[in-house]
Amino acid sequence: MNKREFKDRVYGELARITKSLANPHRLEIIELLGQGDFSVDQIAEQTNLPIANASQHLQVLKNAQLVDISRQGNFIYYRLANSNVFKAWKALRELGVERIVTIEKLVKDFRQSKFKFESVTIEGLIQKLESGKVTILDVRPTTEFNKGHIANAISIPIDELKERMSELPKRGEIIAYCRGPFCVYADEAVAVLNKAGYKATRLEEGFPDWSLMGLPIEMN
Amino acid sequence: MNKREFKDRVYGELARITKSLANPHRLEIIELLGQGDFSVDQIAEQTNLPIANASQHLQVLKNAQLVDISRQGNFIYYRLANSNVFKAWKALRELGVERIVTIEKLVKDFRQSKFKFESVTIEGLIQKLESGKVTILDVRPTTEFNKGHIANAISIPIDELKERMSELPKRGEIIAYCRGPFCVYADEAVAVLNKAGYKATRLEEGFPDWSLMGLPIEMN
DNA sequence: AAACTATTCAACATATTTATTGAATAGTTT
DNA sequence: AAACTATTCAATAAATATGTTGAATAGTTT
Numbered sequence: 001m002n003k004r005e006f007k008d009r010v011y012g013e014l015a016r017i018t019k020s021l022a023n024p025h026r027l028e029i030i031e032l033l034g035q036g037d038f039s040v041d042q043i044a045e046q047t048n049l050p051i052a053n054a055s056q057h058l059q060v061l062k063n064a065q066l067v068d069i070s071r072q073g074n075f076i077y078y079r080l081a082n083s084n085v086f087k088a089w090k091a092l093r094e095l096g097v098e099r100i101v102t103i104e105k106l107v108k109d110f111r112q113s114k115f116k117f118e119s120v121t122i123e124g125l126i127q128k129l130e131s132g133k134v135t136i137l138d139v140r141p142t143t144e145f146n147k148g149h150i151a152n153a154i155s156i157p158i159d160e161l162k163e164r165m166s167e168l169p170k171r172g173e174i175i176a177y178c179r180g181p182f183c184v185y186a187d188e189a190v191a192v193l194n195k196a197g198y199k200a201t202r203l204e205e206g207f208p209d210w211s212l213m214g215l216p217i218e219m220n
Numbered sequence: 221m222n223k224r225e226f227k228d229r230v231y232g233e234l235a236r237i238t239k240s241l242a243n244p245h246r247l248e249i250i251e252l253l254g255q256g257d258f259s260v261d262q263i264a265e266q267t268n269l270p271i272a273n274a275s276q277h278l279q280v281l282k283n284a285q286l287v288d289i290s291r292q293g294n295f296i297y298y299r300l301a302n303s304n305v306f307k308a309w310k311a312l313r314e315l316g317v318e319r320i321v322t323i324e325k326l327v328k329d330f331r332q333s334k335f336k337f338e339s340v341t342i343e344g345l346i347q348k349l350e351s352g353k354v355t356i357l358d359v360r361p362t363t364e365f366n367k368g369h370i371a372n373a374i375s376i377p378i379d380e381l382k383e384r385m386s387e388l389p390k391r392g393e394i395i396a397y398c399r400g401p402f403c404v405y406a407d408e409a410v411a412v413l414n415k416a417g418y419k420a421t422r423l424e425e426g427f428p429d430w431s432l433m434g435l436p437i438e439m440n
Numbered sequence: 441a442a443a444c445t446a447t448t449c450a451a452c453a454t455a456t457t458t459a460t461t462g463a464a465t466a467g468t469t470t
Numbered sequence: 471a472a473a474c475t476a477t478t479c480a481a482t483a484a485a486t487a488t489g490t491t492g493a494a495t496a497g498t499t500t
Contacts (some may be wrong), residue, residue, distance in 0.1 A: 003404050004268055006330045010402050011244035014316045018247065021456085022238040024231035040477060048224055053459065056476055065319045074468060074476055084315045091311035095304045096234040099285050103233045110226045112230045182230050184223050243488085260447060274491060275448055280487095294446055294498060 020064035021088065025049060026057050030080070030089045031180055033067065034208035035140065036147035037079035093181070105183070115189055119202045122210055125175055133172030137200075138177050140191040140207070149207060150177065151216035158185040162191055173199045180206030184204055240284035241308070246277050247267060250300070250309045251400055253287065254428035256367035257299035306428055313401070327402070337410055338424045342430055345395055353392030357420075359409045360398050361426070368405060370397065371436035378405040381412055393419045398428030417426065 001009075010022075021027060032038060037044070043056035058078055061067045066076050066085045072153050080086055088105050096103050120128070127136045136153040138145050145155040156164050160179075168174060172195055177183035186202040193200035241247060248267050252258060258266070260366075264274035276300055281287045286305045287298050300306055316323050331337075340348070349356045356366050356373040365375040376384050378398075388394060394413055398405035406422040413420035431437050 001330060001333075006326065006404070007402060008244065010323055011225075011248045012359055013320050013326070014247050014312060015242055015244040017316050017320060018238065018242040019313055019457090022235055022242040024228065024235040027238065028227065028231045029232050030440060051477075052479085054463080055476095059478080066315075071467080074474090081319060082312075084318050088308075088311040088315040091304075091308040092238055095308040096237050098304050099301060100233050103230055106226065106229055106233070110221060113221075116244060120464075172455085179498065182227060184226070212228065239487090270490075271447075272491080275446095276488085279448080287462085294444090296447065430475080 017064050017066070020121060021092070021178050023057065023060075025053075026061060026090065027092075029054075029057060029061065030066070030085065031093075031182070033078060033080045034086050034089070034206070035144045035179055037070070037077040037169070039075040039077050041075065042120070043078065058185075063068070066137060086212060090209065090212070110184075111187055114187070114191070117194065117201065119204045120175060121204045122215070123212065125203055126215075128175070128215065133169075133176045135169055135172060137168065137174050137176045138178070139176055139185045139187065139202070144179075144207075146220055148211060148217055148219045150210050151218050153177075153218075158188055161189055165196055165198075168198065173201065175201055175203050177210075178205035180205060180208065225433065237286070238286050240280050240286060241312070243276075243277065243280075246358075247309065247312075249274075249277060249281065250286070250305065251305065251313075251402070253298060254306050254309070254426070255302045255320060255364045255399055257290070257297040259295040259297055261295065263298065284408045306432060308408045310429065310432070315403070317335070322325060330404075334407070337421065339416065339424045340395060341424045342435070346435075346437055348393065348395070355389055357390060357394050357409065358427075359396055359405045360399070364399075364427075366440055368431060368437055368439045370430050371438050373377055375395075378408055381409055385413070385418075388413075388418065389436055390418070393421065395421055395423050395428075396422035398426060400428065407416075 010075040025047055029043055032043060032046055037131070040051060040055055040058060043049075043058065044051045047054065051056070059066065061078075062069065066081050070077050070079075077095050077183055086128050098104075117142065125134075125136075138149050138153040138155045139147075139158040139161060140155075141157050142155060145153075145157075149155065156167065156169070158208075176186040176193070178189075183206060190200045190202045207217075241250065245267060249263055252263060260271060260275055260278060261280065263269075264271045267274065270278070278287065282289065282298075284432065286301050288301050290297050290299075301329055316329075318324075326358075331339075345354070345356075350356050356370050358369050358373040358375045359378040359381060360375075362375060365373075374387070376387065396406040396409040396413070398409075401424055403426060410420045410422045427437075
């Protein structure tokens with residue numbers, strides 16, 4: 001094998017793995033799987049895809065060895081093969097948000113049109129935690145909270161927030177978070193809370209980002 | 221715009237940028253541009269592509285806003301738009317090397333069949349630098365060395381190494397580096413040096429990786 | 441202004457990717 | 471063993487990506 005042949009094969013393999021990521025639905029699936037494992041059913045529902053279609057995209061990811069599966073009862077659960085997969089997605093996401101003005105604008109416009117408020121980054125949250133009264137609120141579905149969440153976070157799924165709001169302390173600031181920067185649950189939560197007189201802000205990133213940084217997490 | 225529409229557009233844009241990376245030639249171009257700026261001519265030559273073909277791939281990268289251009293005389297020089305581009309490539313590269321057994325095997329086999337020696341990572345090099353007599357050798361073409369190199373490195377392009385070997389100290393260890401983990405110049409250098417009685421090892425990563433870590437660099 | 445040069449464009453053929461549909465499969469539960 | 475269920479497969483049509491060729495362009499140098 002000569003030099004050129006070697007390079008062609010290496011870059012060919014790397015392009016193959018990159019191609020397996022290069023599809024909107026598959027990126028959304030990767031982001032979802034950052035929360036933990038999901039059945040094909042659940043993935044199809046969360047991403048608004050026909051089941052056969054979701055299954056095909058999952059095959060692509062499986063062939064690229066980016067996801068693993070395990071069976072439980074009738075269901076097959078998919079999960080990210082390891083943290084490098086999420087790291088690559090995160091790098092692409094950050095590249096996109098920083099490079100493509102359209103994306104930043106989309107996110108900003110969408111949030112401001114419906115809600116109208118600021119957000120705080122993980123770094124900002126850490127500072128707030130050191131110096132003030134902060135309640136961390138996880139508004140993802142309970143199953144995802146149970147698979148892993150920010151240490152000391154309170155779980156109130158977005159669907160139940162209106163009824164259960166009283167469980168939250170009235171004084172101090174509430175930081176709501178969900179799956180990631182493109183997840184809207186936290187935005188909705190902040191809107192509801194602010195309207196009810198709480199001081200609430202959304203966390204820019206999601207649980208997987210927090211976890212990847214080696215910050216304290218809990219499971220149960 | 222509803223939630224689904226918002227997501228479709230965001231993930232659509234992110235997939236667009238990912239697709240622009242998802243091609244073997246374009247990945248190779250990104251890696252090359254990690255060394256600095258190059259003309260279409262030079263890029264085509266380095267990647268063994270017909271010029272028109274290289275130009276087309278560069279258009280794709282430019283449309284995705286991953287590269288910028290500037291004109292100097294008759295030539296148009298392309299460069300990475302910013303460090304996030306290299307970061308994304310690095311994340312994909314590491315995902316590939318770790319996930320796809322084929323790649324690791326390819327690299328290992330190729331090196332061992334032609335050469336037969338160990339390599340050291342950036343972390344390892346830092347340790348060696350603290351505790352011993354180490355000469356860092358940059359075997360890339362002089363133009364690339366001048367655009368930026370590891371602090372205190374000596375420049376001897378691979379083509380000139382055999383004649384200029386005497387410029388290197390006989391005692392202590394020599395660490396040779398080049399463009400990146402898939403660049404073969406450093407392998408060739410180590411082979412030549414070891415044969416001539418030097419104690420030489422290759423650096424696993426390349427100059428851009430070193431630079432990205434914020435480690436000391438020089439230009440001139 | 442003419443000649444030159446590096447780069448880009450346009451047009452085509454081929455290969456790959458994607459969504460959709462309905463049928464097949466593999467495993468589980470009854 | 472039969473019925474059931476979640477998932478996968480297969481086949482098709484449409485859309486997109488890629489390499490190749492030769493011509494066009496935009497800028498520079500003479």
